[in-house]
Each structure stands twice: as C-alpha cells, then as structure tokens.
Amino acid sequence: MHYAKTILAATALVAATTVVAEQTPTERAIEYRKAAMTLVGSNFKPMGAMLKGEIPYDQAAFERHAADLAAVAGIDMLRGFPTDSDGQGSDAKPDIWLDWAKFEQGMETFTREATELAAVAAKGDRGAIKDQFGATAKTCKSCHDAFKE
Amino acid sequence: MHYAKTILAATALVAATTVVAEQTPTERAIEYRKAAMTLVGSNFKPMGAMLKGEIPYDQAAFERHAADLAAVAGIDMLRGFPTDSDGQGSDAKPDIWLDWAKFEQGMETFTREATELAAVAAKGDRGAIKDQFGATAKTCKSCHDAFKE
Numbered sequence: 420m421h422y423a424k425t426i427l428a429a430t431a432l433v434a435a436t437t438v439v440a441e442q443t444p445t446e447r448a449i450e451y452r453k454a455a456m457t458l459v460g461s462n463f464k465p466m467g468a469m470l471k472g473e474i475p476y477d478q479a480a481f482e483r484h485a486a487d488l489a490a491v492a493g494i495d496m497l498r499g500f501p502t503d504s505d506g507q508g509s510d511a512k513p514d515i516w517l518d519w520a521k522f523e524q525g526m527e528t529f530t531r532e533a534t535e536l537a538a539v540a541a542k543g544d545r546g547a548i549k550d551q552f553g554a555t556a557k558t559c560k561s562c563h564d565a566f567k568e
Numbered sequence: 569m570h571y572a573k574t575i576l577a578a579t580a581l582v583a584a585t586t587v588v589a590e591q592t593p594t595e596r597a598i599e600y601r602k603a604a605m606t607l608v609g610s611n612f613k614p615m616g617a618m619l620k621g622e623i624p625y626d627q628a629a630f631e632r633h634a635a636d637l638a639a640v641a642g643i644d645m646l647r648g649f650p651t652d653s654d655g656q657g658s659d660a661k662p663d664i665w666l667d668w669a670k671f672e673q674g675m676e677t678f679t680r681e682a683t684e685l686a687a688v689a690a691k692g693d694r695g696a697i698k699d700q701f702g703a704t705a706k707t708c709k710s711c712h713d714a715f716k717e
Contacts, residue, residue: 447610454606458643461600483644490642494607495632 445504452499453509455491462488463559470549478543485533485540488555492533496526510568525562532558594653601648602658604640611637612708619698627692634682634689637704641682645675659717674711681707 442450462484469476505516515522532555539551591599611633618625654665664671681704688700 450606451610454603454610457599457603458607461596461603483647487643487647490639493639493642494636498632498636 445501445507448499448501448504449507449509452496455494455496455499458491459488459559462491463556466552467556470552476545481548482537482540485537489534489537492530497523512566512568515566522562522566525558525565529555529558529562594650594656597648597650597653598656598658601645604643604645604648607640608637608708611640612705615701616705619701625694630697631686631689634686638683638686641679646672661715661717664715671711671715674707674714678704678707678711 465474466481466484466488468474469481500511500515500522502516504511505513532551536548536551536555539547614623615630615633615637617623618630649660649664649671651665653660654662681700685697685700685704688696
C-alpha cells in the first residue's frame with residue numbers, strides 16, 4: 420500500500436516533470452537518443468579540448484568525464500532508434516534501419532572503447548589516454564559518417 | 569599525428585552536432601542535467617507503469633530499464649548544478665545551493681537505490697522488485713520535494 424502510493428506519486432511526478440505535452444512513443448524515443456547524445460557530447464568535448472591544449476589538462480576532470488562517458492555509453496541507446504522514427508525530422512539517416520546490424524555493431528564498438536577509455540584514464544598515462552581517446556573518437560566519427568546527416 | 573587529426577575531427581563533429589548556438593557554461597550545465605533527468609524519467613516511467621499494471625509486466629524490459637537507470641544514475645549529476653545556474657529559469661530551487669550537502673546526499677542515495685534496483689530486478693522476484701522500486705521512487709520524490717519547483 421505504502422509503496423503503491425509512493426510509486427503513484429513518483430510516476431505522477433515524472434509524468435509532470437519530464438513530459439510537458441503528451442508525446443508519442445516515437446517522439447519519446449527521439450528525445451531519449453538526443454538526451455543520451457547530449458551527455459556523450461558534454462563529456463567528450465572537454466576531454467578533446469584538454470588533449471588539444473585548448474583548456475588546461477586536468478587529470479581528475481578528465482577521469483570524471485571518461486567515467487561519465489562510459490556510464491552513458493553503457494545504456495541501451497538502440498532503444499532510441501525504433502524503426503518508425505525513420506524520417507521523423509532528426510539527423511538520423513535511413514541507413515540505420517537499412518543496415519541495422521552495422522549500426523548495432525557500431526554502438527557496441529563505441530561502448531567498448533568508451534569503457535576502455537575510462538579504465539585507461541584512471542591509470543593517468545597521458546600517451547595511453549590520448550591513444551584511447553582517439554580510438555573512441557574514431558567510433559563516433561565512423562558511425563556519424565555512415566548514419567548521421 | 570593520426571590521433572590528433574581524429575581528435576580534431578571528432579571534436580568538431582561533437583561541436584557541430586550537439587551545440588547549435590554557442591552556449592554559456594551555465595546553459596551547458598542546465599542542458600546536461602535536463603538530459604540526464606530525461607534519461608532517468610524515460611526509464612523510470614515504464615517501470616512504474618508495469619508495476620501499477622498500466623502496461624503488461626515484462627521482466628526483460630524491466631531489467632533493461634533498471635540497468636539503464638542505474639547507468640545514468642552513475643554519472644556525476646552534481647556537475648549539472650553549478651552555483652551560477654541558480655535562478656537561471658529552470659525548476660531548480662535556490663535551496664540546492666543553500667543546502668548543498670543535503671542535495672549531494674540526496675543524489676548519492678538515489679544512485680545507491682537505483683544501483684540496487686538493477687541488482688534486484690536481475691533476480692526477478694516481483695515482490696522484491698516492487699519494494700526496491702518504491703525505495704528508489706522515494707529518493708526521487710524527497711529530492712524533488714525539497715529542491716524542485
């Protein structure tokens with residue numbers, strides 16, 4: 420009873436706070452993948468800026484961004500790409516659904532490299548960090564080249 | 569050299585794709601926390617709907633949402649709440665920065681309960697799942713009550 424009420428209240432809360440207008444499942448999926456990509460980019464960008472010397476290198480901050488990137492890379496991002504979201508006004512190319520296996524593989528590679536980046540970052544070897552950041556960046560680029568306008 | 573080019577290209581890519589207009593650090597922080605909360609809500613809501621019987625209970629889907637929630641709960645969400653984002657047009661109450669220790673503690677409790685929910689969900693005991701979902705929901709509610717308009 421107590422939990423039922425808590426669940427009700429919490430669900431109402433989530434409904435009220437995250438969904439302003441009623442969204443379709445497709446709109447929700449697109450919102451989901453965009454939110455995930457925002458978190459990816461927000462962690463990726465400062466790491467790149469540090470490695471390029473645009474901002475001072477900060478080992479603790481780098482580690483934190485790498486850990487957060489790995490956490491976000493751990494979510495099931497494919498869920499944000501249902502078939503019926505094809506052509507729904509985002510930058511996703513139809514190729515995603517024409518070659519789903521390749522897309523899925525690309526996401527898996529990204530997750531693996533990002534997870535490895537967090538592990539390498541925690542060890543603090545700048546050369547190794549730069550290499551693994553490059554390897555991770557490559558997975559973003561190859562997937563975006565193939566599947567994003 | 570090769571990696572430097574990849575980093576450059578990838579960073580440009582992220583810049584081009586996630587930041588349409590130039591954002592201030594405060595705007596970026598607010599975008600970050602909103603994206604994180606979108607992912608939290610998107611995973612939380614269907615779990616609540618399943619437990620309330622609004623949609624059919626699906627163990628595999630529940631596990632996946634619980635795992636994704638735990639992953640998102642693992643990121644450093646406090647980073648999305650810099651002091652100067654107080655009063656910047658979001659629903660965040662000033663109380664966050666007036667009682668940062670309590671806010672930090674609330675986030676930690678949420679992360680812990682969400683992590684536990686993923687572990688409990690994986691075991692498949694519906695009663696235990698409902699209890700732990702309730703415990704997790706409570707951490708959302710108590711923090712929102714205190715810190716969100």
